[in-house]
Amino acid sequence: MLKILFFLDRLSTWAGKLFAWLIVALTVSIVWEVVARYFFSSPSAWAFDTQMMMYGTLFMMAGAYTLAKGGHVRGDILYGFFSPRTQATLDLVLYLLFFFPGVVALVWAGWIYAGESIAIREHSSLMANGPPIYPFKTVIPVAGALLLLQGLSEVGRCLLCLRHGAWPRREDDVEEVDVDKLKEMVHVKDEDIAKLDRYVSPENR
Numbered sequence: 001m002l003k004i005l006f007f008l009d010r011l012s013t014w015a016g017k018l019f020a021w022l023i024v025a026l027t028v029s030i031v032w033e034v035v036a037r038y039f040f041s042s043p044s045a046w047a048f049d050t051q052m053m054m055y056g057t058l059f060m061m062a063g064a065y066t067l068a069k070g071g072h073v074r075g076d077i078l079y080g081f082f083s084p085r086t087q088a089t090l091d092l093v094l095y096l097l098f099f100f101p102g103v104v105a106l107v108w109a110g111w112i113y114a115g116e117s118i119a120i121r122e123h124s125s126l127m128a129n130g131p132p133i134y135p136f137k138t139v140i141p142v143a144g145a146l147l148l149l150q151g152l153s154e155v156g157r158c159l160l161c162l163r164h165g166a167w168p169r170r171e172d173d174v175e176e177v178d179v180d181k182l183k184e185m186v187h188v189k190d191e192d193i194a195k196l197d198r199y200v201s202p203e204n205r
Contacts, residue, residue: 001156002168008153009068009171015146016065022058026051046131049124053136060143064150070170088161095155103148110140 029051037043044050066072079087116122117134124130160168 001160005153005156005160005168006171008149012064012068012146012150012153013171016062016068019058019061022054026054026058029054045127049126049131049133053131053133057136057139060139061146063143064146067147067150067154068170084161084166088158088167092155092158092162095151095158099151100148103144103151107141107144107148110137110144114138114141 029047033044033047033051079090082090114134114137117137120134121132122134122137123132157168
């Protein structure tokens with residue numbers, strides 16, 4: 001089962017990292033629009049809609065990736081004190097009662113929504129000859145489907161935890177910065193940091 005879980009994790013990770021490049025495209029688009037507007041007095045009529053669609057696509061396609069990495073917000077005031085099996089039971093119930101009905105509804109409604117938009121070749125109505133928005137609406141069911149698959153992976157993790165009494169590991173991805181290792185690499189000592197703190201403290205200003 002772990003191979004299946006890791007395959008679904010890799011799929012979500014691949015999609016998340018691929019669409020993360022929209023951050024670069026969005027940044028370039030915003031910078032170009034600012035320069036064109038204020039330096040050349042030549043703003044683009046499509047800029048606002050295009051940037052909103054890029055941000056929306058990035059937001060939706062990051063959902064499965066974030067779930068795969070356990071990065072969604074969780075109210076764990078009590079959850080963290082439970083045993084792994086209790087946590088898995090609670091997660092499993094919540095996935096079945098809330099997650100899957102909601103995501104299935106998202107995929108179903110998004111499929112209809114995107115289909116209607118494609119059928120009429122929908123364009124933005126904020127202006128005459130606005131940019132096409134049916135590709136953006138197509139992202140809705142695709143993102144929902146990826147989220148649904150990752151939800152199945154999470155259910156598999158719950159079942160493995162109930163069976164073995166411990167959460168199965170996740171694949172490594174981005175690591176947090178190890179401050180101690182970083183200090184060793186740049187040869188910074190704790191006493192040097194303390195001296196710097198005293199130097200920049202308000203009392204010495």
